[in-house]
Amino acid sequence: MQNIVILAGNIGQDPETRNTQSGTSITHFTLATSRPRYSEGKVVRDKDGYRVQDTEWHRITAFNGLGKTIQQHCEKGMKVLVRGRIHYTKWTDQQGVERYGCEIIAETVDFLSRAKQTQNEDGKFIDDDDIPF
Amino acid sequence: MQNIVILAGNIGQDPETRNTQSGTSITHFTLATSRPRYSEGKVVRDKDGYRVQDTEWHRITAFNGLGKTIQQHCEKGMKVLVRGRIHYTKWTDQQGVERYGCEIIAETVDFLSRAKQTQNEDGKFIDDDDIPF
Amino acid sequence: MQNIVILAGNIGQDPETRNTQSGTSITHFTLATSRPRYSEGKVVRDKDGYRVQDTEWHRITAFNGLGKTIQQHCEKGMKVLVRGRIHYTKWTDQQGVERYGCEIIAETVDFLSRAKQTQNEDGKFIDDDDIPF
Amino acid sequence: MQNIVILAGNIGQDPETRNTQSGTSITHFTLATSRPRYSEGKVVRDKDGYRVQDTEWHRITAFNGLGKTIQQHCEKGMKVLVRGRIHYTKWTDQQGVERYGCEIIAETVDFLSRAKQTQNEDGKFIDDDDIPF
DNA sequence: TTTT
DNA sequence: TTTT
Numbered sequence: 001m002q003n004i005v006i007l008a009g010n011i012g013q014d015p016e017t018r019n020t021q022s023g024t025s026i027t028h029f030t031l032a033t034s035r036p037r038y039s040e041g042k043v044v045r046d047k048d049g050y051r052v053q054d055t056e057w058h059r060i061t062a063f064n065g066l067g068k069t070i071q072q073h074c075e076k077g078m079k080v081l082v083r084g085r086i087h088y089t090k091w092t093d094q095q096g097v098e099r100y101g102c103e104i105i106a107e108t109v110d111f112l113s114r115a116k117q118t119q120n121e122d123g124k125f126i127d128d129d130d131i132p133f
Numbered sequence: 134m135q136n137i138v139i140l141a142g143n144i145g146q147d148p149e150t151r152n153t154q155s156g157t158s159i160t161h162f163t164l165a166t167s168r169p170r171y172s173e174g175k176v177v178r179d180k181d182g183y184r185v186q187d188t189e190w191h192r193i194t195a196f197n198g199l200g201k202t203i204q205q206h207c208e209k210g211m212k213v214l215v216r217g218r219i220h221y222t223k224w225t226d227q228q229g230v231e232r233y234g235c236e237i238i239a240e241t242v243d244f245l246s247r248a249k250q251t252q253n254e255d256g257k258f259i260d261d262d263d264i265p266f
Numbered sequence: 267m268q269n270i271v272i273l274a275g276n277i278g279q280d281p282e283t284r285n286t287q288s289g290t291s292i293t294h295f296t297l298a299t300s301r302p303r304y305s306e307g308k309v310v311r312d313k314d315g316y317r318v319q320d321t322e323w324h325r326i327t328a329f330n331g332l333g334k335t336i337q338q339h340c341e342k343g344m345k346v347l348v349r350g351r352i353h354y355t356k357w358t359d360q361q362g363v364e365r366y367g368c369e370i371i372a373e374t375v376d377f378l379s380r381a382k383q384t385q386n387e388d389g390k391f392i393d394d395d396d397i398p399f
Numbered sequence: 400m401q402n403i404v405i406l407a408g409n410i411g412q413d414p415e416t417r418n419t420q421s422g423t424s425i426t427h428f429t430l431a432t433s434r435p436r437y438s439e440g441k442v443v444r445d446k447d448g449y450r451v452q453d454t455e456w457h458r459i460t461a462f463n464g465l466g467k468t469i470q471q472h473c474e475k476g477m478k479v480l481v482r483g484r485i486h487y488t489k490w491t492d493q494q495g496v497e498r499y500g501c502e503i504i505a506e507t508v509d510f511l512s513r514a515k516q517t518q519n520e521d522g523k524f525i526d527d528d529d530i531p532f
Numbered sequence: 533t534t535t536t
Numbered sequence: 537t538t539t540t
Contacts, residue, residue, distance in 0.1 A: 267406075267407040267408045267409075267432050267433060267434075267478075268405060268406065268407045268432065269406055269408075269432040269434070269455055269457075270404070270405040270406075271403070271404050271405075271485065272401060272403040272404075273400075273401065273402055273403075273485075274400040274401040274402075275400045275402075276400075299400050299401065299402040300400060301400075301402070322402055322484075322485060322486060322487055323487065324402075324485065345400075351455075352404065352455060352457065352485070352501075353455060354455055354456065354501070361496075363494075363496055365498075366499070366500070366501075367499070367501075368485075368487070368499075368501035
């Protein structure tokens with residue numbers, strides 16, 4: 001049954017891609033979504049008059065082709081819209097403590113800012129077919 | 134910017150509600166979403182021929198009025214559709230280790246199964262106005 | 267840029283499938299979504315005390331494989347969850363008047379009720395691999 | 400049951416607001432969402448090498464406070480993210496022909512471009528509290 | 533821990 | 537035209 005996430009926000013760090021032994025490539029980046037804090041129906045401001053924002057930092061994971069497109073065309077600061085699903089992870093850390101994590105597996109990514117252009121080794125720009133807009 | 138989650142699944146345990154010192158009530162329940170596992174584009178089956186499902190267990194939080202409606206009308210096994218947002222939490226456990234969590238703050242809940250009816254102390258059923266269908 | 271629709275509701279009529287000359291198959295069904303009517307923050311009731319519902323009837327279109335799964339496993343009255351996108355259509359009617367329509371192109375359909383089972387010509391049930399749960 | 404729409408796109412014309420006799424204010428604007436056309440899994444290009452886009456023009460309706468915020472801070476060309484629901488309308492035109500329409504009732508609007516600033520009659524900028532970011 |  |  002459906003597990004759908006839609007996030008529009010800003011990329012926190014340049015994406016990173018690694019390859020697994022099985023040949024799958026995995027791309028990670030972080031995405032900030034913010035919303036103004038409300039208290040009793042009113043916007044909350046700090047002492048300098050700026051609105052207080054609550055920011056959530058999401059860890060986004062993309063595989064293979066979508067991951068490569070992200071690696072080539074996304075960078076820190078870009079605004080993107082991610083559609084995907086929530087996935088929870090569990091592992092044991094070096095102290096033997098059980099740890100839990102949560103990530104968003106991306107299924108589509110739309111660029112809300114101008115996409116970064118990446119040149120290939122031969123100096124040509126990567127084929128725009130990869131850019132989903 | 135938008136942080137939207139839509140989950141359709143089954144409730145794992147009866148909801149629990151507690152009240153904070155500030156007068157806010159907080160209701161929690163767990164929700165299972167499942168999807169068939171695919172490998173190379175094909176459904177994966179176990180040795181008995183049943184499809185393998187990957188289940189994600191989400192922790193859902195609802196406040197005040199919505200939480201009370203959930204407490205009164207939801208129970209283990211019911212199918213619901215939750216719309217909400219992702220919220221990450223961080224705390225220090227009793228061993229002094231930093232821990233991270235993830236929960237879904239519910240904004241609406243639709244009942245996809247028949248809602249549980251709860252009687253008040255006077256034996257009357259709680260007003261259906263609370264039930265969102 | 268994203269155009270995402272998520273609808274949970276009841277199927278109004280058995281789905282219908284037709285084939286185009288180009289070999290694409292197109293499946294249509296209607297889906298009702300309802301919400302209680304509110305006025306000044308309160309549920310509205312009719313003279314018999316029943317809550318007034320506002321129902322929207324959506325026209326859903328699915329192509330090829332997804333359409334065939336719907337044709338085989340969905341019927342009038344079933345509850346489904348559709349994810350898709352809005353598409354507007356325009357045509358000229360027999361009186362030469364320009365007409366506009368709106369349909370939801372389904373990308374995924376989850377069954378929230380028990381799926382209908384369809385027997386093949388040889389009396390066997392269609393392979394469950396088609397059923398998305 | 401849920402009827403959720405999420406659209407990210409560009410505003411086609413400056414919003415327009417009118418007031419009904421009952422005191423409700425209604426704001427309308429149009430929003431374009433585009434997606435590259437695919438044929439047999441490949442991007443389609445026109446004779447000049449540009450990708451062919453399919454654009455859907457959505458009619459967005461917002462009421463009262465949300466509508467006023469849109470009127471004050473949105474203009475043609477801005478990028479926005481709308482969350483809302485689909486609503487179908489029916490009316491009889493001047494020739495007595497039954498006509499059908501479809502609109503998106505906005506529940507939230509996020510600005511993906513810099514919001515337009517509007518001055519009040521006294522020359523002051525409208526309170527930023529209205530801007531949802 | 534749910535469900536089909 | 538569905539459903540509760």
